[in-house]
Amino acid sequence: MRTTELAGSGPGLRVDDPATAPPGALRALLWEHGVLHLPRFPRDPEALTALARSFGEPQTVFPAGHRVPGQPHVRLQSNVRGLGANAGGQYWHADGSFVPDTPLVTVLTCDEAPDAGGETLFADLRAGYDALPGALRAEVDGLDGGFPCRRIAEQDMRRATAMRTVVLSEAERNRKLAELTDFVRPLVAAHHTTGRRALVLNEYWLRDVPGRTPEEGRRLLDLLYGEVTRPDRVYRHRWSVGDVLLWDNASVLHKALPAAPGRRKITRRITAAVRPGVPREAPGRTAGRPGPHRARPAPEPAPAAPAP
Structure with missing residues (x-):
C-alpha cells in the first residue's frame, strides 16, 4: 500500500492499491486524516457497500x-x-446531521464528472477546534447547538408545496417528518475512536446556540465556520470518473460546488451508521456535560437558508 498527501491544503490522504492494505489499516488512516482518496478501489455496488x-x-x-x-x-x-x-449540499455540512446520530462515514464514487466546476470541498473540524484561542475554546466546550430539524423540514415542505416543487408523496413526507426531531447537541465532541476533539457544525441544520441571543449565537457560529473553513484547512477535490472518496463525518465538513452550466455530474453514495449495541463515543467525552444529543424543543430558528 502506497500513500501520498493530497494536493493543496486541508485534510486527506491518497491511498493507492488499497486492496493490499493490512486489516484495519484503512480505518486507522481514515481516523487520522479524515478523508481518503481511493483511486483504484473497485466501484461495483457490492464492493462499495x-x-x-x-x-x-x-x-x-x-x-x-x-x-x-x-x-x-x-x-x-x-x-x-x-x-x-438532486446533487445539493452546497453548504458546509456532515452527511445525515439532521438526525441525532450522524452517520460515521460516507463513501462516494463518481460515474460522470463535469469538466468545469462540481468540486467537493472538505474542511477539518479538528484543526479548526485546535486553532481556537484558549479562552474561546473553553467557552465553546461548554455550549450546545440547536438543531431544530423537524421545524426546518416542515418549513421546507410548506415552501415546496407552495412552489409546486414537491417530489415526495404525502406518505413519504409523513415518514420523513416522523423520523425528525428538534434536538440540541454539544458544539464540541470527542472522536468515537481516537478521542480527538472537534467542532460540531452544519450551515443548514444548526441554527442557534441555546443560552445566547440570536445575534450572539450567529456571531459565534460565523466565527467558528470562519476558523474551520480557512483556505489552509480546506481540501478541494476535482472529480474524475472512477474516483472513490471515503470520509469521516465526525472529523470533516464538506460542501459541493455547482457544476458549470450544461455540465453533468453523477455520483453514487453510501453512508454507514454505528452498529446497534456499539458505543458511538468514548465514555467521558465531555466531563460533566450531557450526552451527545438531547431531544427537546430548540429555540425558534433564524430565517431559513436556501433549501439543500
Whole structure:
C-alpha cells in the first residue's frame, strides 16, 4: 500500500492499491486524516457497500426513488433532472446531521464528472477546534447547538408545496417528518475512536446556540465556520470518473460546488451508521456535560437558508 498527501491544503490522504492494505489499516488512516482518496478501489455496488460495512451499518436510502435499482443502500445523485437525488449540499455540512446520530462515514464514487466546476470541498473540524484561542475554546466546550430539524423540514415542505416543487408523496413526507426531531447537541465532541476533539457544525441544520441571543449565537457560529473553513484547512477535490472518496463525518465538513452550466455530474453514495449495541463515543467525552444529543424543543430558528 502506497500513500501520498493530497494536493493543496486541508485534510486527506491518497491511498493507492488499497486492496493490499493490512486489516484495519484503512480505518486507522481514515481516523487520522479524515478523508481518503481511493483511486483504484473497485466501484461495483457490492464492493462499495462492503467498504461502508467495514465501518458500520450501511443505511437504507429513502425515498426509494433515489436508490440505484436493486441496491437499497446506494444513493444515486446527479444534477440531471429526474435522475436520482438532486446533487445539493452546497453548504458546509456532515452527511445525515439532521438526525441525532450522524452517520460515521460516507463513501462516494463518481460515474460522470463535469469538466468545469462540481468540486467537493472538505474542511477539518479538528484543526479548526485546535486553532481556537484558549479562552474561546473553553467557552465553546461548554455550549450546545440547536438543531431544530423537524421545524426546518416542515418549513421546507410548506415552501415546496407552495412552489409546486414537491417530489415526495404525502406518505413519504409523513415518514420523513416522523423520523425528525428538534434536538440540541454539544458544539464540541470527542472522536468515537481516537478521542480527538472537534467542532460540531452544519450551515443548514444548526441554527442557534441555546443560552445566547440570536445575534450572539450567529456571531459565534460565523466565527467558528470562519476558523474551520480557512483556505489552509480546506481540501478541494476535482472529480474524475472512477474516483472513490471515503470520509469521516465526525472529523470533516464538506460542501459541493455547482457544476458549470450544461455540465453533468453523477455520483453514487453510501453512508454507514454505528452498529446497534456499539458505543458511538468514548465514555467521558465531555466531563460533566450531557450526552451527545438531547431531544427537546430548540429555540425558534433564524430565517431559513436556501433549501439543500
